[in-house]
Amino acid sequence: MDIQLALNKVRATIPDGVTLVAVSKFHPEEELMLAYNAGQRVFGESHVQEMTRKHEALPDDIQWHFIGHLQTNKVKYIAPFVAMIHAVDSYKLLLEIEKQAAKCNRTIPVLLELHIAEEETKYGWSLDACRQFLNEGEWRTLQHVQIAGLMMMASYVEDEAQIHAEFQLASDFFDEVKRDFFADDPAFSQRSWGMSHDYLLAVKHRSTMVRIGTAIFGERVY
Ligand SMILES: *Cc1c(COP(=O)(O)O)cnc(C)c1O
Numbered sequence: 001m002d003i004q005l006a007l008n009k010v011r012a013t014i015p016d017g018v019t020l021v022a023v024s025k026f027h028p029e030e031e032l033m034l035a036y037n038a039g040q041r042v043f044g045e046s047h048v049q050e051m052t053r054k055h056e057a058l059p060d061d062i063q064w065h066f067i068g069h070l071q072t073n074k075v076k077y078i079a080p081f082v083a084m085i086h087a088v089d090s091y092k093l094l095l096e097i098e099k100q101a102a103k104c105n106r107t108i109p110v111l112l113e114l115h116i117a118e119e120e121t122k123y124g125w126s127l128d129a130c131r132q133f134l135n136e137g138e139w140r141t142l143q144h145v146q147i148a149g150l151m152m153m154a155s156y157v158e159d160e161a162q163i164h165a166e167f168q169l170a171s172d173f174f175d176e177v178k179r180d181f182f183a184d185d186p187a188f189s190q191r192s193w194g195m196s197h198d199y200l201l202a203v204k205h206r207s208t209m210v211r212i213g214t215a216i217f218g219e220r221v222y
Contacts, residue, residue, distance in 0.1 A: 064083055065083055088113060106144065148189065150177070152166075167204075196212050
């Protein structure tokens, strides 16, 4: 895999204004540096220990996005440096991010993870649960987290129509939530959807952040 070539190919297909999060989980630091040297500054990781290690080893101007499922007891390790947490799926996690961000004197941007795909997963808010959570309003008291948008993963299926429908649902839900809860908050602006196999569809459905690993770094070796 020529990482710099692959990175440039991906970049050429992403519209202006869409942030490319280079998902580097399970890839060694040397490979991240190839992308870095080609100008990439936003990297996505999904394991706390691995992200912390890479943050210490690699240049300071990298923005580290945590994209995986985050356990509350591990928030403290990434709170000092994480640039965005994509997959916030409970109020409990939000409260812990608030607490740890306060200790670091920071405000951490987060995205609420929606569960739209048909796959069985424990993670993410159903649309109704997300509406209810936002309606209850306790999140408005948080000072050190900034709810900056929504994140989701589409089903991993062949059926393109289904993937379209799921991205469209997420896109419509973004507009609803923006109108009902964040109309006066310009920071609520991000739609994190699209991975290697479906990001071209995702950008048609107004994705503002694509999380792309395999298409840049090749297959992961677990
Ligand atoms: C691993 C991962 C990605 C990247 O997946 P690719 O298929 O390698 O592009 C994107 N989002 C999340 C949440 C991931 O865990």
